[in-house]
Amino acid sequence: MRAQLIGFAPDLDPETPGILTDCDAIIPTTTGLAAANSLVATQYPALGDPANSAFIAELLDGTRRVFVANGPRIDEAIGGAWVDRSRAGGYTGNNRSRFAVLGNIVLACNRSEVIGQAVPGGAFTDIAGSPAASIIVPAAGFIMALNVSEAQYGDAPDGWHCSGIRNQTIWTASAANQCAYGRLLDSPGAIKAGAALGSDVVAYKDKSMYLGRYVGPSLVWQWDRVPGDIGCSGNESVVVVGTQHFFVGPSDFYVYDGTVPRPLGGATFNANATPVREWFFANLNQQYRERIVGVADIPRDLIYWYYPSTASSGELDSCLVYNFRTNQYGKHAIGIETALLYSSGQITYDGLGALYATYDDLPNIAYDSTFWLSDTVAPAVIQGGVLKTITGEPGPSWLVTGDIGDMDSYVFANRLKPRFRVTPASAQMTNFYRDDLGLAKTQDATVPMQRVRFDFRRAARWHSFRMDFPGRMAINGFSLAINGETAE
Template sequence: MRAQLVGFAPDLDPETPGILTDCDAIIPTTQGLSAANSLVDANLPALASPATSAFIALLLDGTKRVLVADGPRIEEASSGAWVDRSRVGGYSGTNRMRWAVFGNNVLAANRTEVIGQAVPGSGFTDIATSPAASIIVTAAGFVMALNVNQAQYGDAPDGWHCSGIRNQATWTAAAATQCAYGRLLDSPGAIKAGAALGSDVVAYKDTSMYLGRYVGPPLVWQWDRVPGDIGCSGNESVVVVGTQQFFIGPSDFYVYDGTVPRPIGGATFNSTATPVREWFFANLNQQYRERIFGVADIPRDLVYWYYPSTASSGELDSCLIYNFRTNQWGRQAVGVQAALLYSSGQITYDGLGGLYATYDDLPDIAYDSSFWLADSQAPAVIQDGVLKTITGEPGPSWLVTGDFGDMASYSMLKRVVPRYIVSPASATGTNFYRASLGESRVQDFTVDMARGRFDFRRSARWHSYRLDFPGRMSINGLDMELTGATPE
């Protein structure tokens, strides 16, 4: 019997061919499933306080600024250290810092203070006339502030306010500057998220969405409600990939391209249903769902969503991984504080000596990794206050298959041969069996891989397997020797 492995799909019938019912540190690739990369220290000291958000700003001349909000400060990575770039007096409140780039200006907002701006090489200063905003987005030559509070217009969680055109410092509504203000009142609740979609802006409430489009004076921006009762509760759960936004809604995962939001991840299984939906929302700590943090790994076609599980008290302790090319899923148990795209462009051959004393001190990253390319960006996280890239050699991983067999008859399992794309240095395999899919699986033998295979001997109606790997590995299927047998 041959099975093509098609990823983590715990919601489906366990006899669905090729699914994984559980796994850890497994990512879906265009060729199959691989062990997840480990985290590598980016050679920066630990932050003084836990990070709440992080951002990489790409400026007009191609230079990049890596910024992190940690408590009352904004800090920038510079020459192997963190430099305080905070506004005078620091920051207060408990809201996440949100970021945007407008020309060469980096903007920051946390809905407690007014929007701040930083020109290249300097710290943040207040834009005195701007609103306090929960979310800021740049599109069509404007800065768009969402969920705003300003003395002139009052506190408006459902409000939007755009700057003057091509001027991030103009915030007084006027036809001449096209600065404008309004509210999204067609559905209840506050604006929870926002992101640019080309020159448009998408605003999300908990169970509704709006598409904003620049139309010029006198309306300036026109907002149309997207049909349906779909929204999202956290700004960082919206991940922009090209002309699409991937996001976590109230009860499913969606992609939006300016038409209608569509559930994702079901095409592989000839279904429109996302095969991790029920499992995810049962394992998500709903009280802290607004803390979900997403980041894209464009070269590998992946979206990582870090989320608080029911085992956490609000900390991001788990990750669900989606491949938007193959519509397949993986997962990993990992704790982080924030996620971002990180650029290693500041590392050059001439500067290696200032970062690492010897070649043995270099991080455990493959020489052909995009991490070493000057213009590349790699997904990264902040873990325990330390910035780490997701580029290291893979560590331990494991997967559990669905069930193979027949309800009407027993079969004898003799052998499992993985079809590796990249063979691991070693592996162990454990077989499980049961007489009915409604019963609990019974653990049987654990054996070491020998000659690229696992040898078992078990008669049962249903068989499944757990495979454990110590490091680098890529697999796309299993060949199993199942023969007829009499019941035990």
């Protein structure tokens, strides 16, 4: 018999053809599944304190600035060193900093201090009269501040305040400059997330959403509540891909394109059911769910959601990987501090000698990787204070298939032949068996791969298989010899 692998789906019946019931360091691709890339340290030294946010800002001339915040300070990555770009006096508290770009100006907020701005090559300075905001979003020529506190209007976790049009320094409301203020009162709670959707802004509370649209004077911005009781508890869990928001809601994963939010389905599954939903929320540390961080890998059609598991004390120690083309999932047990998109555009051939003493010191990244192209960005993380890209050669990975068999008859199986897209240098397989899907599995033999197949012998009603790979690998299915058949 043959099976087409369709990704990690622990919520489904284990006999669903092609699912994985467990895996690690496995990502879904457009042609199947593959071993996840490893992390590669950049040339930047370790930061002094754990990072709580990071951001890449693209300026009008195409150059990029990379910032990392750790609470009391903000650093910029420049030429292999971290340069302090904090406002005078630093930052109080340990709130997560968030960033936005308007033209060539980079802005930062953390709800403890007023919004700051940094001109090209400069540090952040306070914008007089601006609010302290939890979130800032550039849209339609404005900077939209969400969840605000200010002397003029008071503390308003449900409030919004837009700057003057095309002027991030104007925060006094008037018809002439179209600076405006308001509150979202149709549903309870604070604004927890916000992101642009084209020229619109979407504001998320825990269990509600609002679509803000620029309508000009005198209303300036019109906010309409999106139907339903769907929201988002953390700003960084919203990942913008083109004209869509992918986000983690209170009890499901959603995509929103300006109409109504829709649950993410799975490949060949009911569009209203997510094959990882129950598993994910059972394994998520709900106390720290606002810390979820998402980042997109657009060239590979992937979204990485890093989250704190129930084994964590709030640290991001796990990752769910979603392919938005195939609606398939993978996962990875990995600990990080935060995630971002990172540009290697500052690295040139002429400048390699200043960053790496010898060719042996270069990071373990393929020479044809898009990492080396100055006009591209790659997903990256801060791990142990070090900026690392998700571009390295894959390390160890493994996957566990669903159950194959018959509830009434014994099935004799003796050969498993993977259908690789990229064949690994070696691999091993462990088969498991049971006589009823409600029973615990019994582990059988572990065998090495020989001639791109695994030979074993076992009769049982149900069989499943764990395959372990040491490095680069891509697979989209397998053949299993049962009851005297031959695996092709």
